[in-house]
Amino acid sequence: RRLLGTAGAAGAAGLVVGGAGGAFGAATLRDEPAALASVGATGVPFRDGAHQAGITTPQQARGHLVAFDLTAGQTRKSVAALLRRWSATAEQLIGGRLETGDDQIAHDAGPNSLTVTFGFGGSLFPKTGLEALAPQALAPLPPFSADALDPARSNGDLWVQIGSDDPLVAFHALRVLQKAAGDTARVRWQMNGFNRTPGATPRPMTSRNLMGQVDGTNNPQPTDPDFDARIFVPAGGTARSPQWMAGGSYAVVRRIRMLLDSWDHLSVERQEKVIGRRKSDGSPLSGGTETTPVDLDKRDAQGAPAIAGDAHIRVAAPASNGGAAMLRRPFSYHDGIGSDGAPDAGLLFVCWQADPQRGFVPVQRKLDRGDGLSRFLRHESSALFAVPGAPGPGEYVGQRLLE
Ligand code: HEM
Numbered sequence: 001r002r003l004l005g006t007a008g009a010a011g012a013a014g015l016v017v018g019g020a021g022g023a024f025g026a027a028t029l030r031d032e033p034a035a036l037a038s039v040g041a042t043g044v045p046f047r048d049g050a051h052q053a054g055i056t057t058p059q060q061a062r063g064h065l066v067a068f069d070l071t072a073g074q075t076r077k078s079v080a081a082l083l084r085r086w087s088a089t090a091e092q093l094i095g096g097r098l099e100t101g102d103d104q105i106a107h108d109a110g111p112n113s114l115t116v117t118f119g120f121g122g123s124l125f126p127k128t129g130l131e132a133l134a135p136q137a138l139a140p141l142p143p144f145s146a147d148a149l150d151p152a153r154s155n156g157d158l159w160v161q162i163g164s165d166d167p168l169v170a171f172h173a174l175r176v177l178q179k180a181a182g183d184t185a186r187v188r189w190q191m192n193g194f195n196r197t198p199g200a201t202p203r204p205m206t207s208r209n210l211m212g213q214v215d216g217t218n219n220p221q222p223t224d225p226d227f228d229a230r231i232f233v234p235a236g237g238t239a240r241s242p243q244w245m246a247g248g249s250y251a252v253v254r255r256i257r258m259l260l261d262s263w264d265h266l267s268v269e270r271q272e273k274v275i276g277r278r279k280s281d282g283s284p285l286s287g288g289t290e291t292t293p294v295d296l297d298k299r300d301a302q303g304a305p306a307i308a309g310d311a312h313i314r315v316a317a318p319a320s321n322g323g324a325a326m327l328r329r330p331f332s333y334h335d336g337i338g339s340d341g342a343p344d345a346g347l348l349f350v351c352w353q354a355d356p357q358r359g360f361v362p363v364q365r366k367l368d369r370g371d372g373l374s375r376f377l378r379h380e381s382s383a384l385f386a387v388p389g390a391p392g393p394g395e396y397v398g399q400r401l402l403e
Contacts, residue, residue: 039112039113039165039166039198039199040109040110040111040112040165040166041110041111042110042111042112042113042165043094043110043111043113043114044057044094044111044113044114044115045094046087046090046091046094046095046116046390047091047390047391047392047393048390049390050232050235050246050247050389050390051232051247051248051249051389051390052117052118052248052387052388052389052390052397053115053116053117053390054115054116054117054161054163055117055231055249055327055329055352055387056222056231056327057113057115057163058113059163059195059196059207059216059329059330059331060112060113060114060115060163060164060165060170060195061164061165061166061167061194061195061196061197061198062163062164062165062166062167062169062170062192062193062194062195062331063161063162063163063170063192063193063194063195063331063348064160064161064162064170064171064173064174064190064191064192064193065159065160065161065162065190065191065192065193065253065331065348065350066159066160066162066174066177066178066187066189066190066191067121067155067156067157067158067159067187067188067189067190067383068156068157068158068159068160068181068185068186068187068188069123069156069157069158069185069186069188070124070127070128070157070158070184070185071183071184071185071186074127074128074184074185075128075129076128076129076130076402078184079124079128079158079184079402080396080398080399080402080403081184082158082180082181082182082184082185083118083396083397083398083399083402084396084399085180085182086116086118086160086177086180086181086396086397087118087391087395087396087397088396089176089177089180090116090118090173090177093106093114093116093172093173093176094111094114094115094116095111096110096111098176102176103172103175103176105168105171105172105175106166106168106169106172106173109166109168109169111164111169112164112165112166112169113163113164113165114162114163114164114169114170114173115161115162115163115164116160116161116162116173116177117160117161117162117163117251117387118158118159118160118387118388118397118398119158119159119160119161119251119385119386119387119388120138120157120158120159120385120386120387120388120398120401121138121155121156121157121158121159121383121384121385121386122134122138122139122140122155122384123155123156123157124157124158127157130401130402133242133244133401135240135241135242135245135386136239136240136241137238137240137241137245137250137355137356137357137386138250138384138385138386140384141252141356141360141361141382141384142361142365144364144365144368144379145368146368146374146377146378146379147379147382148378148379148380149379149380149381149382150380150381152188152189153189153191153255153380153381154189154381154382154383155188155382155383155384156188156189156383156385157185157188158185159251159253159383159385159387160174160177161251161350162174162177163331165197165198174190189381191255191333191348192333192335193330193331193332193333193348194331194332194333194334195207195331195332196208206282206290209258209330209332209347210258210260210332210334210343210345210346210347211258211260211263211271211376212271212279213271213275213277213279213282214277214279214281214282214290215328215330216328217277217282217290217291218294218313218317219327219328220325220326220327229354230325230326230327230353230354230358230359231249231326231327231352231353231354232247232248232249232354232389233245233246233247233248233249233354233355233389234246234354235247238354238355240355240357241354241355241386243400244388244398244400244401245386245388245389246389246400247388247389247390248386248387248388248389249352249353249354249387250352250353250354250355250356250359250384250385250386250387251350251351251352251384251385251387252326252349252350252351252353252356252359252360252382252383252384253348253349253350253381253382253383253384253385254347254348254349254379254381254382254383255333255346255347255348255349255379255380255381255382256346256347256348256349256377256378256379256380257344257345257346257377257378257379257380258343258345258346258347258376258377259342259375259376259377259378260342260343260345261342262375262376263376272285273285273308273311273372274311274312274372274373274376275311275312275313275372275373276294276307276308276311276312276313276314277313284306284307284313285306285307285311286298286306286307287306294307294313294317295307296314296317296319308372310370310371310372311371311372312367312371312372312373315366315367315371316363316366316367316371320366321362321363321366322362323358324358324359324361324362324363325353325358325359326351326352326353326359326360326363327351327352327353328349328350328351329350329351329352330347330348330349330350330351331347331348331350332345332346332347332348333345333346333347333348346377346378352387356384388400388401
């Protein structure tokens with residue numbers, strides 16, 4: 001059965017597992033799989049088509065981003081063994097049937113749209129003798145003038161993105177995968193994020209960020225004719241992405257602190273000018289509703305541009321960046337109050353593209369030169385990962401690189 005847009009999961013197209021023949025029915029939920037609410041029962045297949053899950057999957061309510069570094073003395077072979085272990089574990093977690101040593105943190109729960117997505121950082125390749133296969137597209141991101149990056153919370157050899165609509169299911173996956181890393185890799189950094197809970201709004205709506213803005217409206221849509229070309233590496237690879245990255249994508253991860261105390265001093269009208277959209281419903285200041293196309297040429301009654309020259313949506317738009325586009329799929333974060341007395345909160349900005357040079361890099365360069373939003377933000381950490389395509393039947397993630 002396919003569930004379309006149920007339970008407020010913004011446009012979720014999930015697969016309900018459980019019941020006769022469902023992987024979930026037999027093992028974890030022996031008694032009454034049908035009694036699960038649709039949020040809990042919604043599963044996202046681990047092997048489904050050319051791409052790993054967690055990229056076009058609707059944003060889940062809970063997310064963990066974790067980077068690992070290899071311990072000393074690891075080889076291509078031991079990394080292959082780790083990815084084989086991780087892939088098998090992720091598949092079992094998603095199917096609700098951990099074969100050994102389950103700590104039962106997620107006991108009783110359905111899959112809750114759990115996804116686990118694996119990526120490789122540039123530093124992995126020289127450590128494993130795989131330099132010749134390192135994608136050019138994985139070259140380090142350039143520095144930006146407004147960067148205030150913490151190296152300890154940036155980069156990493158391996159990356160795992162976990163998303164689920166249930167915090168216990170998400171934590172369980174994190175714990176199990178961290179244990180499965182064994183002595184091969186150690187956590188370098190971990191970030192925890194969240195989005196709207198499915199069902200929190202009267203109908204499925206675009207999520208809001210911690211500045212209160214509707215965030216995610218003008219993302220490329222899987223139905224766009226150029227979506228795949230913008231977000232995924234094509235079947236044969238490219239000059240900047242070797243064949244093993246076919247069906248893969250590049251994830252730029254930026255921990256972006258929001259300077260909320262300064263932001264809160266602005267009137268709502270000023271806040272709307274900074275973005276170029278209304279706060280109440282996300283509609284562009286050029287008029288219409290949230291989904292009305294933005295009219296960057298529109299002028300107001302005084303002849304001034306309806307969307308200011310430095311408005312975030314003008315500076316970030318593909319039209320201002322030679323067509324550069326990315327799929328933004330962030331989580332919000334809140335790690336308490338910082339030493340400055342302000343919330344340590346903001347966006348775990350994750351964006352996906354077929355090549356960062358035609359996505360994040362040109363757009364961030366332009367934003368960095370002075371969009372209205374940048375002065376309320378601080379980029380505190382940064383990473384870039386090559387996320388290979390989905391494993392074929394019997395394969396593990398990254399096998400085409402590591403075998
Ligand atoms: C649009 C917020 C960082 C790229 C938007 C919108 C909001 C927003 C509210 C309008 C609604 C939408 O279309 O989603 C933020 C916040 C950020 C942030 C709060 C940081 C905390 C970034 C960064 C980039 C970026 C770092 C890329 C380098 C874009 C793009 C759009 C957009 C491409 C769509 C523009 C269009 O074509 O209309 N952002 N953004 N944003 N943002 Fe950001």
